[in-house]
Amino acid sequence: MEHKSAEDLERGDLGTNGTTVATSPVNDREAESIPAELNEYEDNSKVPKLSVLRIFWLFLTRFGIFAWGGPMAQIALLKDQLVLKEEWITIARFNRVFSVYQILPGPEAAELCMFFGCLSGGRLGGIAAGIGFILPGFVLMLVASYLYTIVGFGNMYVNASFRALQPMVAAMMFRAVHKISEHALLSNKTKRLSPWLIGYAIFTAVNSALRINWFISLGVYGLINMAIARRYFIIAGLIFVLQYVVYGVYVHFKGVPSPLSFALGIAPVPDLPHLFGLGLVAGSLSFGGAFTAIPFIQAEAVLRGGWMLQQAFIDCIAIGNILPAPLVIFSTFVGFYGGNVYGGLGYAFAGAVIITIGMFFPCFLFVIAGHHLLERLVQNRFLAAGFDGICGSVVGIIAIVACQILSASVNFQGHGETLTEEQRYQLVAQNSLAAVIFVLALGVQYASTNRYTIIILVISGALAGQFLFL
Template sequence: MPSSTTSPLDTIDLETQKHNTTPPGREVTSPAHEGNEHAAGLEDNSNVPHLSYLKLFWFFFYNFGLFAWGGPVAQIALIKDRLVIQDKWITLPRFQRVFSVYQVLPGPEAAELCMFFGCLSAGRIGGIVAGVGFILPGFILMIVASYLYTLAGLENKYFNASFRAVQPIVAAMILRATHKIADHSIIDHTTHKVNPYLVLVALFTGLNGALRINIFISLGLYGVIYALIARRLWVPAVVLFFLQYGGYALYVVFRGVPSPVSLALGIAKTPSLINLFVLGLVAGSLSFGGAYTAIPFVQVEAVLRGAWLSQRVFIDCIAIGNVLPAPLVIFATFVGFQGALADGGLGNAFAGAVIITLGMFFPCFVFTIAGHSLLEKLVRNKLLSDFFDGLCGSVIGVIAIIAAQILKSSVEGSARRAEDSTNIALEKVSQSGPAAVLYVLALAALYKFTNKYVALLLLATGAIAGQFLFV
């Protein structure tokens, strides 16, 4: 991978080297001392203030929730700079260990870090309060955005023109995110080099997606296969690998080639409130690597299987999620609002937005509040660690497939005003050219510039450009 690519973990490591100096009056932590700290659990080197629930909520709401711009890298850096470097709630080595745990657990790492620090300050309830404080500003803004999106009307030509231009930019952002996630998901933790087996796991997961093998099957299977490879159990690993394609061949012979909807579990065939909660819960439980992993799960259920959300609206919600100061998984709030609106009235839409958001964030709250020290022990278990490594490698293939699908949809667009086939073809050609150019330019900018506001500027520029290109 190119060295210019920066993952969240790379950013933390660089910042650690930059700030790893000993403050006056503070001892240097020796490796032996750090080992003793680890043996004692996570209650080491803490200088955490004990805040009331109200003060804790306001602290995380004001200092982090309102300023959570720029995606996970910027959010994590903001939390680390304030709580570790400036206020010294915990030491840098401890922060590194904490962050490594949340890298392999589902859910947005920034929200989980806020919950972790909240737990240190005021116990488990404090963790919930801190998490809510961090998430609430983005949630409120997404609710407002969902409502305004509905008011604007999907048939408003100016509204559609802006979002038509934004869609290829979102496709470029997803492809760039795939590369970023791959940079730390396929790296061997021991050698710090690209692990060829994890690369193969990602490639074959992508192949499985093209063959329409359910993505959940691929994730679990390649997690097990890589765990076997890591333990040098070659025979069972090879047997499992070929069994999946043998089983697929038998399925094709007797049932035919799977349809695109076979990629889904069918847990949200309709956007009822209970279905929306389950959809959020499953996506949140399997969102290894953050929001870009949750996107495929929601897309296959809502767009492919349920068909109660169009691909165009789905891409729009990802664009809005990238603009707001919130973890990107907040896009689920928009999905819940639009889905429930189609299933009922405006009141039902607000309820759907709330319920799917609760489902999406519930797993990361549970994992964090349950006890970090226990999670750290589990993640450091060799067998489980290898399984998570294989699963994270497999996730790259899943995201890559979705990135390709969204790219195709965003460039092709849809012709809604033409009445005959000739006009439809001409309209699609006239839209595809500018959309493809926007995609290439956005991708180049995302690779060239690493400032946290680049994505926001690209989306704003695209919205303006759409008025000239697609009206």
């Protein structure tokens, strides 16, 4: 029996009611002749048709408030409930949908919720599902941001807990680099580690050491991989050499770029338009999930803008790891912090809302615009090669930021105040303790794959800080 290719089976799009609308020229008689198993990528017959309100309530109460344990736990919960138990779609279709969202920017768990919402209630259903999934974590982060801002760095007990949490965040980042590498550096053809993608990660890290803007590296290695996919090796080599020729010319006339060159200056001040732009750019470039958004926001808010302290930025990532939400919810904290700096507490709440909207807007747009259209684009070998090159480059960026966060957490120098000799000695001892916490936290993450490991680590760290850093 002759089987059609997966690409032939994917020729469809989401209609306004969430059903699949065929666009391929297949008449009724031909459709009847296609075996049922070949339609597993398009069959929506088991998807319940729900109202927008019911979809919102479903994803709020069954997934949003139980979204603990990070993205893999969230995705596993969706798969278990909607695919394995209720059989909305087949496992094969779920795996294909998931593969698309791994390549595109945005938190995959939120995008999957929106996809299921579209199937059940059309585009409005997709929006309702996404909001229901995100809302609990957003509200909790808003409360946490408010409490953190009220207490501030002046409270020694809060400071002690977060001093213990900061090296744990560095350990989470290092573990994330490994996890992301496991799929971001694999060749789509051989399913093995690609030397090209590994090279992109290494050279992006080198570019970061040379202070070449990350956006340049993403574009360069995306183009190089597209050229290599077409076997245009000479063009790929020219692009590779050209980046360093241009860099050499720049250094000759302007000098070595400053650390501020990592940022584009999207948010020089944390007013509402700039906060929205910061969230929008970070959300659009979050290939590989939330950990990719971290370096972009750090560069703009901490390095270039200077309106957020590095320690506060690390703290917000720690808080984001224990909430039932995609990790990109840490951006809510950044918006609240920046809004408070710019216009006080009243402005802070508006800043938190506006940056969160900007962060999630791209993934809402991608899914609601039509999953199948994106799927066909991703299946295009030429474009897919560009995405692969960007993903490889992203690994290098995250690795560099992980090293920066580790350095900030184990080489803490205080908040700029003048220290006595005794205080300096105490600070050195505390930094040594932070290094030990980093090693232990990293070891625990490799030893345990339980979905609640991160939450237990964060809670334990907050408690341990009261004994180690007071």
